[in-house]
Amino acid sequence: xxxxxxxxxxxxxxxxxxxxxxxxxxxxxxxxxxxxxxxxxxxxxxxxxxxxxxxxxxxxxxxxxxxxxxxxxxxxxxxxxxxxxxxxxxxxxxxxxxxxxxxxxxxxxxxx
Amino acid sequence: xxxxxxxxxxxxxxxxxxxxxxxxxxxxxxxxxxxxxxxxxxxxxxxxxxxxxxxxxxxxxxxxxxxxxxxxxxxxxxxxxxxxxxxxxxxxxxxxxxxxxxxxxxxxxxxxxxxxxxx
Numbered sequence: 001x002x003x004x005x006x007x008x009x010x011x012x013x014x015x016x017x018x019x020x021x022x023x024x025x026x027x028x029x030x031x032x033x034x035x036x037x038x039x040x041x042x043x044x045x046x047x048x049x050x051x052x053x054x055x056x057x058x059x060x061x062x063x064x065x066x067x068x069x070x071x072x073x074x075x076x077x078x079x080x081x082x083x084x085x086x087x088x089x090x091x092x093x094x095x096x097x098x099x100x101x102x103x104x105x106x107x108x109x110x111x112x
Numbered sequence: 113x114x115x116x117x118x119x120x121x122x123x124x125x126x127x128x129x130x131x132x133x134x135x136x137x138x139x140x141x142x143x144x145x146x147x148x149x150x151x152x153x154x155x156x157x158x159x160x161x162x163x164x165x166x167x168x169x170x171x172x173x174x175x176x177x178x179x180x181x182x183x184x185x186x187x188x189x190x191x192x193x194x195x196x197x198x199x200x201x202x203x204x205x206x207x208x209x210x211x212x213x214x215x216x217x218x219x220x221x222x223x224x225x226x227x228x229x230x231x
Contacts, residue, residue, distance in 0.1 A: 009152075032218065044202065044222040051217050090154060099145065099168040100220060104154035 002027050004093050006103035013081050014111050021076040021106050023091030032094040033074040035065055038105075039087045047089070050074065061085070083112045114139065116205050116223035124229045130191040133226045137184050137205030143167075144186040145220060146178060149200040158201075161186055162208075193230045200225045 005024045013019060025031065033050040048059025055067040065076045074091060091103040117136040125131050137144050146158040157170035161180035178188045184205070190197055204220035 006154075034219075036222075043224040044204075046219060046221070049219060092155075094218065099157045099160055099170070100155075101157065102147070102155035104152060 002093070002095050002101055004091055004101050004103040006089075006091055006106050008106045009104070010107050010109070012109045012111065015083055016080050017110075019076070019078040019081045019085070019108070021089055021091075021108070023074045023076065023103060025072050025074070025091075025093040025095075025101070027072075027093065027095040029096050031096065033065075033067055034092040034094070034100070035059065035063070035074075035076050036090045036092060036102075037087045038090065044090070047076070081108075081110050083110050086110045116203055116221055118201075118203050118223035118226050120226060121224065122227045122229075124231065125193050126231050127193055127195060129193050130189065131193060131228060133188045133190075133201055133203075133228075135186045135188070135203030135205075135223060137186070137203075138207075138221055141205035141207050141221075142184050143206045143208060143218070144180055144184065145204045145206070146186070146188050147202040147204065148172075149202055149225070150198075155202065158188065190228075195230050198228060198230045200227050 003026050007022045035047040036044045037047045038044050048057050050057045050067045058064045063078050067074050088105045088107050090105045092100045094100050119134045143162045145160040147155040149155050160168045164180045175191045180186045202225045203223045206218045206220045
């Protein structure tokens with residue numbers, strides 16, 4: 001069955017630390033890839049997306065992600081996190097059907 | 113441009129009751145998807161509607177149903193509520209844009225959700 005794995009369920013970092021959140025999916029065909037963020041008390045917002053082309057995509061608020069097709073991965077990165085990045089992050093894959101498959105999320109806490 | 117609107121924001125029901133949730137998509141969006149969000153489970157896909165037709169369905173029991181109207185507004189219904197149905201129900205709308213390779217460039221925009229508590 002198609003699935004998305006986010007291996008880090010909880011991450012705690014200090015401000016200015018670098019961030020990398022893992023996302024792996026199981027589907028061999030063409031995919032659209034997404035990272036969404038849910039700040040406390042707010043609705044899900046799109047951070048960045050990959051449809052095709054350059055596998056390194058840049059999103060809002062200094063986030064970027066790299067699509068590595070051979071590893072079925074789409075990891076999220078940020079070189080220097082801020083306290084305001086405290087949120088839950090969801091990786092999502094659209095594997096050619098009309099539905100999205102979401103990971104279980106990673107809760108990031110950034111300490112000031 | 114108004115975002116995705118979900119009503120009501122909060123609901124409290126008792127076991128055995130039924131509930132209807134509503135979603136108004138972004139103007140011009142014809143695809144509406146529904147998700148159930150619970151702690152530790154992430155977002156579980158319920159179903160997706162496009163032009164009043166259900167295009168895809170997740171692995172939920174038949175107690176969960178939905179529909180879409182001609183103005184793209186969608187409703188989701190849960191009958192015979194169980195305690196385990198307590199969750200945040202999210203609606204997402206999207207504007208299908210077909211890319212050069214065929215897979216539609218579909219970005220979903222989410223509403224704030226309806227928090228359902230079943231007692």
